[in-house]
Amino acid sequence: MIKLAKGRMSAGAVIGAILFMVVQVISSLYLPNLTADIVNNGVATGDIDYIWHTGMLMVAFSILSVLAAVGNVFLAARTSQKLGQNVRHDVYSKVLNYSHDELDTIGTSSLITRTTNDVTQLQNAWMMILRMMIMAPIMLIGASFLAYQKNHTLTTIFVIVIPIMLIFVGILMKFAVPLFRKMQEKTDKINLVFREGLTGVRVIRAFRQDKFEQDRFDDANLDYTNNAIKVNTIMALALPVMTLIMSGTNIGITWWGGHLIAQQSLETGNMIAFVTYAMQILMSFMMLAMILMFIPRAQASAVRINEVLDQTTTVIGPSDPQPIGKTPSLEFDHVTFRYHGAEEPALTDIDVTAHAGETLAIIGGTGSGKTTMINLIPRFYDVENGQVRVNGTPVDQADLKQLHQTIAFVPQKAVLFSGTVRENMQYGNPNATDEEIWHALDIAQSRDFIAENPEGLDYHVEQGGGNFSGGQRQRLAIARALVKDASVYVFDDSFSALDFKTDADLRQALKDDEQISQKVVVIVGQRVSTVADADTIVVLDDGKMVGRGTHAELKETNTTYQEIIKSQIREGDEA
Known part of the structure; x- marks a missing residue:
């Protein structure tokens, strides 16, 4: 994926997307701290002016967060789509220069899939990288640090929660990643059967093979569907299980935090902020899990695209070409030709001249x-x-x-x-x-x-x-x-x-x-x-x-x- 991105993505746009994301995350992380201040210093003391002042500050940071998010999404979308455009251009240019040997090796249907579906997977992956993959680690580190600042005792709850999440994510990846990788191969098969059916529709009708071809397409379609159902069923488990873990964490923090408040070792505002930071930490893990499951599919697509771009073209122009003469003539001088992988020559000792x-x-x-x-x-x-x-x-x-x-x-x-x-x-x-x-x-x-x-x-x-x-x-x-x-x-x-x-x-x-x-x-x-x-x-x-x-x-x-x-x-x- 990185190899395909080099030279095809604007470095300035990528840096801009990262900076906007950093601003968005910092703004988002600062909001719970302001909430804690309002509760601790405004609500508890009845200081209305402090509440208004801090509230307006929260509005300013919220607006800044939204503007930064819009800037990040704009640059990430523009950059990822531009990458897709450049990759499609390069793949098409490469294929136009293929000899018939290379076209026969990869196949028309597979080339169509690689130029469309595979490039789309690559685009989506880079969109996720420039959005969630940058956001998740920054938010994870920042929220963890700020949560520890609010109360280091409560942070011990993550010693229980995070291993559970890691085990769950590991199980998801073990079953989902291989299925994601198979998706592209099965897409190839559908395109192959569908393309043959469309180009050969007259022959199919003439020989009354409608049922045979329909069954053939249904088999390929069902194979793809079954694979998609499996992987989406596995992925569908992610949200409810993650929600359950986060809800359980929320309950645990509230219960434990209530005891600490009763013991006057934790302020109410700090507990509210801690809950928010805890959700941000768990959401960061969830985003990382999603990325780690979708990236392998995009990586498989990137490998398939690189196969097209890295394919050695057997028919290439000489480094020092000779000029072609002006007088029309054609000569086969004892020509022998063999198709790639064939045991016997297709042509043997062809010798003829036309003036x-x-x-x-x-x-x-x-x-x-x-x-x-x-x-x-x-x-x-x-x-x-x-x-x-x-x-x-x-x-x-x-x-x-x-x-x-x-x-x-x-x-x-x-x-x-x-x-x-x-x-x-x-x-x-x-x-x-x-x-x-x-x-x-x-x-x-x-x-x-x-x-x-x-x-x-x-x-x-x-x-x-x-x-x-x-x-x-x-x-x-x-x-x-x-x-x-x-x-x-x-x-x-x-x-x-x-x-x-x-x-x-x-x-x-x-x-x-x-x-x-x-x-x-x-x-x-x-x-x-x-x-x-x-x-x-x-x-x-x-x-x-x-x-x-x-x-x-x-x-x-x-x-x-x-x-x-x-x-x-x-x-x-x-x-």
């Missing part, structure tokens, strides 16, 4: 390594052996920002962001004009369904592009990539949702465009018709390059390619 003005197509069965291969181009992963070069520069020796500016990438799943069509189109090129956007939409065969809407480029895009069909989303994702002035355009199975005519028209538009025809175009396809007119076709099978050449060459000589053609002829898919 400016050429189209490189990649085809193969499901799981053959097509997407893996193109994920190496923007350096989502690092190769095990060999090199991937863009414009003649090895991607692992190039500045990552410049590398990504050189590549326009259309992922396998078309992703659109909430906003307008224009905002989505400008995602890769913020300075793109409306004319450039419409040109890209023309090439992507998207002008018709955008132009027919009265709002045009200002047409609202819902989250994930939910107000467009699958084919429309795919074409808009392609247009977004085309707006960007890149050297290499990568289309990862980006034509799968398109009909044959739209597919053919789009590929022809790519060839006819004066600018894009001078760049390198990489197309991953499932259909032979999609890749047939490429300058070079790479055939993958089980991560190995089993063929390379033109459509005509592979059709005559490559067995795997012939099998793909035959499988599609039955569906009338061969041109």
Whole structure:
């Protein structure tokens, strides 16, 4: 927790909160002393002036205590919320720089929990620290000293009460702390199941697995609920037991103090002040107990957040990056790649080159390594052996920002962001004009369904592009990539949702465009018709390059390619 707070919390605000708290506690501690003076010197003697004078002093100290409390709460709340803002910012920035390996290791659902629920736990803990954790020890020490001053004989009652409280708090912590630590893991599980249910709702309905998924969520929810009930039941015991102890202490002090007053060894006002100090001492113990039970949960959250921030990013930019060349080209030089923890390589000895003005197509069965291969181009992963070069520069020796500016990438799943069509189109090129956007939409065969809407480029895009069909989303994702002035355009199975005519028209538009025809175009396809007119076709099978050449060459000589053609002829898919 302290590690996360360093550099993310204002030292001035923290010091200010502490000073306000000190003033509040001192004011609160002085009030019982004034009460004792009123009783002893005013009420007992009938001195009305003394009562008024001391009473006004009490009002002044009360106002000072309230103002100090407001100042402390303001600074503590502001500082803790600022800490949460800074931590969320740092976590999000860190995750954006993760390679796919790190994202796979931690998991999306866990990252969401750590950025939201865990940060909230951290905020609440620091709010408690700046409030109760500062107040409790100061009040405990101050009240103990002042109570001893009032009557040292009565303070012996704490020799009995405090050990009882410590034993009770120890029992609470033994049972509550482990349950608090489990809360975050169970929150992860709920988020995982809930997120899968939301993203896969169409599949769930299509296969009529509503009951199965509902039961799955209920199990995770019940597990969390049972854990929460246990820990809250334990915590619910704290208040009544503490109240019982404090009430018993109050009775004991009153009984013993009454005897001392009868013996004229204790003044009535001093006993009233002693009772107040005793309550402040016990309240301080109660606050410390609460803090000691909640801090472990916050500490567990802090550990989880630090895991994200301390995660070593495997894909990092070189300290002395090489400039990327200007002439478009793409080269896989005997590349071998293995996923983290995998026994066998996902790609083995991939060797192919594409120059400016050429189209490189990649085809193969499901799981053959097509997407893996193109994920190496923007350096989502690092190769095990060999090199991937863009414009003649090895991607692992190039500045990552410049590398990504050189590549326009259309992922396998078309992703659109909430906003307008224009905002989505400008995602890769913020300075793109409306004319450039419409040109890209023309090439992507998207002008018709955008132009027919009265709002045009200002047409609202819902989250994930939910107000467009699958084919429309795919074409808009392609247009977004085309707006960007890149050297290499990568289309990862980006034509799968398109009909044959739209597919053919789009590929022809790519060839006819004066600018894009001078760049390198990489197309991953499932259909032979999609890749047939490429300058070079790479055939993958089980991560190995089993063929390379033109459509005509592979059709005559490559067995795997012939099998793909035959499988599609039955569906009338061969041109």
